[in-house]
Amino acid sequence: MSEYIPVLIMLFLAAATAAGMIVATSLIGPKKYFAEKMEPFECGESQIVSSKQRFSVKFYLVALFFVIFDIEAVFIYPWAVLFKDLGWFGFVEMMIFIAVLTIGLVYVWRRGALEWE
Numbered sequence: 539m540s541e542y543i544p545v546l547i548m549l550f551l552a553a554a555t556a557a558g559m560i561v562a563t564s565l566i567g568p569k570k571y572f573a574e575k576m577e578p579f580e581c582g583e584s585q586i587v588s589s590k591q592r593f594s595v596k597f598y599l600v601a602l603f604f605v606i607f608d609i610e611a612v613f614i615y616p617w618a619v620l621f622k623d624l625g626w627f628g629f630v631e632m633m634i635f636i637a638v639l640t641i642g643l644v645y646v647w648r649r650g651a652l653e654w655e
Contacts, residue, residue, distance in 0.1 A: 599651050603643075610639055 617624070617632050624631075646652060 596651070596654065599646075603646070603652075606639070606642070610636075 613635065614632070617628060621628065
């Protein structure tokens with residue numbers, strides 16, 4: 539049980555730091571509220587369209603593709619580092635993995651999910 543004490547100390551310090559920051563900002567932070575300050579704000583520009591407008595599903599598809607191919611990169615880096623140690627088995631497994639992702643990319647490409655209108 540004694541090996542968990544450093545972990546518990548770290549968890550306590552992290553929670554205390556987070557709680558301290560929240561308390562400090564609520565006590566020290568400015569408290570002036572006015573209509574312009576409470577509007578949605580992004581990149582220093584005034585909003586052109588309503589913040590309640592619905593987004594096309596294409597935005598979410600692109601985000602999903604990004605996540606999928608980001609995960610691919612996460613799996614390829616360790617494989618590349620251990621390439622010689624894994625031998626042919628590791629090579630074949632990675633080629634199967636890349637083939638499945640390639641088939642998925644071709645499928646969504648043919649379905650027109652990557653076309654932006």
